[in-house]
Amino acid sequence: MTEPSKVIHIRNVGHEITENDLLQLLQPFGVVTKIVMLRAKNQALLQMYDVSSAVTALQYYGNMQPNIRGRNVYMQFSSHQELTTTEQSSQGRKGDQDSQPNRILLVTIHHLLYPITVEVLHQVFSPHGFVEKIVTFQKSAGAQALIQYQSRQSAVQARNTLQGRNIYDGCCQLDIQFSNLNELQVNYNNERSRDFLNPSLPSEQRGRSSQTGYGDGGGLYALHPTGPRAVSFAQMSNAAAVAAAFGGVLPPGVTGTNDRCTILVSNLNPDKSDEDKLFNLFSMYGNIVRIKLLRNKPDHALIEMEDGFQAELAVHFLKGAMLFGKRLEVNFSKYPNITPAPDAHEYSGSTLNRFNRNAVKNYRYCCSPTKMIHVSTLPQDITEDEIETHLVEHGTIVSSKLFEVNGKKQALILFEDEEQATEALVCKHASSIDSCIIRISFSQLQTI
Numbered sequence: 001m002t003e004p005s006k007v008i009h010i011r012n013v014g015h016e017i018t019e020n021d022l023l024q025l026l027q028p029f030g031v032v033t034k035i036v037m038l039r040a041k042n043q044a045l046l047q048m049y050d051v052s053s054a055v056t057a058l059q060y061y062g063n064m065q066p067n068i069r070g071r072n073v074y075m076q077f078s079s080h081q082e083l084t085t086t087e088q089s090s091q092g093r094k095g096d097q098d099s100q101p102n103r104i105l106l107v108t109i110h111h112l113l114y115p116i117t118v119e120v121l122h123q124v125f126s127p128h129g130f131v132e133k134i135v136t137f138q139k140s141a142g143a144q145a146l147i148q149y150q151s152r153q154s155a156v157q158a159r160n161t162l163q164g165r166n167i168y169d170g171c172c173q174l175d176i177q178f179s180n181l182n183e184l185q186v187n188y189n190n191e192r193s194r195d196f197l198n199p200s201l202p203s204e205q206r207g208r209s210s211q212t213g214y215g216d217g218g219g220l221y222a223l224h225p226t227g228p229r230a231v232s233f234a235q236m237s238n239a240a241a242v243a244a245a246f247g248g249v250l251p252p253g254v255t256g257t258n259d260r261c262t263i264l265v266s267n268l269n270p271d272k273s274d275e276d277k278l279f280n281l282f283s284m285y286g287n288i289v290r291i292k293l294l295r296n297k298p299d300h301a302l303i304e305m306e307d308g309f310q311a312e313l314a315v316h317f318l319k320g321a322m323l324f325g326k327r328l329e330v331n332f333s334k335y336p337n338i339t340p341a342p343d344a345h346e347y348s349g350s351t352l353n354r355f356n357r358n359a360v361k362n363y364r365y366c367c368s369p370t371k372m373i374h375v376s377t378l379p380q381d382i383t384e385d386e387i388e389t390h391l392v393e394h395g396t397i398v399s400s401k402l403f404e405v406n407g408k409k410q411a412l413i414l415f416e417d418e419e420q421a422t423e424a425l426v427c428k429h430a431s432s433i434d435s436c437i438i439r440i441s442f443s444q445l446q447t448i
Contacts, residue, residue, distance in 0.1 A: 003077065004051055004054065004055055004077055005051065005054065005077045005078050005079075005080065005081050006047055006048045006049070006050055006051045006053070006054045006081070006082070007045055007046070007047045007048075007054070007077070007078035007080045007081065007082065007083055008026065008045070008046045008047075008048065008054055008057065008058065008075055008076070008077065008078060009043065009044075009045055009075070009076050009077065009078040009079075010022065010043060010044045010045070010046065010073050010074070010075050011042070011043050011073065011074045011075075011076075012042060012071060012072060012073050012074055013037070013038075013042050013043055013044045013073060014042060014069070014071050015039065015042075016069050016071075017068050017069060017071065017073070019035050019037060019044075019175055019177075020108065020175055021068045021069065022035065022044055022046060022068070023035070023110060023173075023175065025066055025068065025073075026046055026048065026057055027110065027111070029048070029053050029054075029056045029057040029060070030048050030049050030050065030052075030053025030054075030056070030057075031048070031049040031053070031111065031166070031171075031173065032046055032047065032048060032049075032164065032173065033047050033048065033049055033164055033165070033166070033173075034046070034047040034083045034163075034164040034165075035047075035163065035164045036083060045078055045080065045083060047082065047083045047164075054077065057075070058075055058076070058077065061075050100178060101152055101155065101156050101178055102152060102155065102178040102179055102180065102181075103148060103149045103150070103151060103152040103154070103155045104146055104147065104148045104149070104155065104178070104179040104181050104182075104183075104184060105125075105146070105147040105148075105149075105155050105158065105159060105176050105177070105178060105179060106144065106145075106146060106176070106177045106178070106179040107121070107144060107145045107146070107147060107174055107175070107176050108143070108144050108174075108175040108176075108177075109143040109144070109145070109167070109172055109173065109174060109175075110172075110173040110175060111166075111171040111172060111173050112143045112171070112172055116136070116143060116145075116167065116172060117136070117191045117192075118134045118136060118190075118191055118192065118193065118194045119191075120167065121134050121136070121145055121147065122134060122194070122196075124162065124167055124174075125147050125149075125158055125162070128149075128154050128157045128158035128161060128162075129149045129150060129151060129153070129154020129155070129157065129158065130149065130150040130151075130154065130196075131147060131148070131149060131150075131196060132148045132149065132150055132184075132195070132196055132197050133146075133147075133148040133184040133186050133193075133194065133195050133196065133197070134146070134147055134148070134193065134194050134196075135184055135186060135192070135193045136191075136192050136193065137192070146179055146181065146184055148183070148184045155178070158176070159176045159177075159178070162174050162176060163175070163176045186198075186201065187201070188201055188202060188203055189201040189202070189203060190203045251313075251316065251366075253316055254312055254313065254316050255312065256309055256312070258308040258309065258311060258312040258332070259308040260308050260311060260332040260333070260336070261289070261304055261305050261306070261307060261308050261310075261311050261336065261337060262302055262303065262304045262305070262311070262332070262333040262335050262336060262337055262338060263282070263302070263303045263304075263305065263311055263314055263315060263330060263331070263332060263333060264300065264301075264302060264330075264331050264332070264333040265278070265300065265301045265302075265303060265328060265329070265330050266297075266299060266300045266328075266329040266331075267299055267326050267327060267328055267329045268298075268299045268300065268301060268323070268324075268326060268328070269299070269323065269324035269325060269326045270298035270299050271324075272324040273293075273301070273323075273324065274293070275291040275292075275293060275301075275345040276345075276430075277426045277427060278291055278301055278303060278426075279291060279345075279347055279350075279352070280425060280426050280427075280429040280430060280440075281318070281323070281422070281425065281426050282303050282305070282314050282318070283347075283352065283353060283354050284314075284317075284354070284365065284366065284425075284441060284442065285305075285310055285313040285314040285317060285318075285366055286305045286306055286307070286309075286310020286311070286313060286314065286355055287305065287306035287310065287347075287348075287353040287354070287355045287356065288303065288304070288305065288306075288347040288348075288350070288353060289304040289305065289306060289337075289338070289346075289347060289348045290302075290303075290304045290337075290338040290340070290344045290345060290346055290347060290348070291303050291304070291338075291344070291345050291347065292338050292341070292343060292344040292345070293343075295343070299326075302333055302335065302338050304337050304338045306348075306355070310355070311332065313363075313366055314330065315330050315331065315332060317366060317367060317368045317369075318330045318368070318369075319331075321368065321369050321418075321422060322369075322418065322419035322422065323419065323422055323423065323426065324423065325419075352430050354439075354441075365441045365442065365444075367442055367444050368418075368442075369418045369419075369421060369422045369425075369442055370418060370421060370442045370443060370444060371398075371414055371415050371416070371417060371418055371420075371421050372412055372413065372414045372415070372421065372442070372443040372444075372445055373412070373413050373415070373421050373424055373425055373440050373441065373442060373443060374410065374411075374412055374440065374441050374442070374443040375387065375410060375411040375412075375413060375438055375439070375440050376408070376410045376438070376439045376440075377408070377436055377437060377438055377439050378402075378408075378409040378410060378411060378433065378436060378438060379409065379433055379434040379435075379436045380408075380409055382402070382409055382433065382434070383402070384400050384401075384402045384411070386433070387400060387402065387411050387413065387433075388400055388413070390428065390431075390433055391413060391424050391428060394415075394420055394423040394424040394427060394428070395415045395416055395417070395419075395420025395421070395423065395424065396415065396416040396420065397413060397414070397415060397416075398414045398415065398416055399414045400412065400413045400414065412443055412445065421442070424440065425440045425441070425442065428440060429441075
């Protein structure tokens, strides 16, 4: 029996069956990352995001005969453990006779969790050649776009490279075909359409459709909010990173649409709280720009996050958390930002901000305070007793474990309750042990 693989081999794929048909068959079980259509053999190879998704799909269709357009198709695990770009371009596209190579691509976007504008598409497709025009629209197949390159070679390269790829981790998957159009007509330069050869085109008048003949007038624009509550592309990138970290969906209660960056924290213990300690806690959920303690209200503080999405995560996970004997009240502030001032501490350039790189990894650590903390960047010769001695003033340590990852010492420390673990993180994150600046985050493990 063939070993389980995230690549599924499908037989009896007639010429009337499209890539989109196969996507609809398997996408309920997980994200499809690559597709190879073997037209000459009436076969196809589809790569799922992971092996478990492929196993679930085959278990389901083992009890139910899959049928597409009146034709039974047959599935099994492929002997390939992974599809390479070379296989996708050289094997899959040789026998694909659905359409002839053309400099205009028809792009369908599946799993559209976040807005896709002309700017986003240009960023994705321009590395493969000069993009002349882009038109976005909505049809029954979903969100679509037409991308016109200067040359057919660029379009072929883009299709071979990007077919089946995701714009964001875990969502917004590209299904690319060659269009049969010879030239795109662009009337306006705006979020829905763009002529990069004619930047002087006017933007659309309110209430009028920018393009006709390609699809519904609303296009992708209807999915992209405008005005003061419009969500930025950078913020959508963060949202996508969080979705990837949480398995493709946002945590329950997190919308991803908040645009307020500043948080009001109240019911602090003024005798034990300061800006750096608040930074250590709130930087678990995003980069900190500024923090200001309110002198007229000693138990209040304003914290400005890098964007509204990170602020929403902090409010969601820290509301009601216990710190220094007080239950924190965490809400969005009425102020859009904190004005730079001598009494406002600046953190925008701090190297201790956790989300400057590898956002998906750091978002994976986002959770409400737990009893266990994860300590990293430790000295190589440190012992468990030394770590416990460094942290024990903050509470009762139930157990600890010292281990190595890629040759670097790390530790898990289990406290008696969440408040003690939170105090240890707040007070000892970025502290020094034998000249090493240690980093602390909450761990979602229950036991060591």
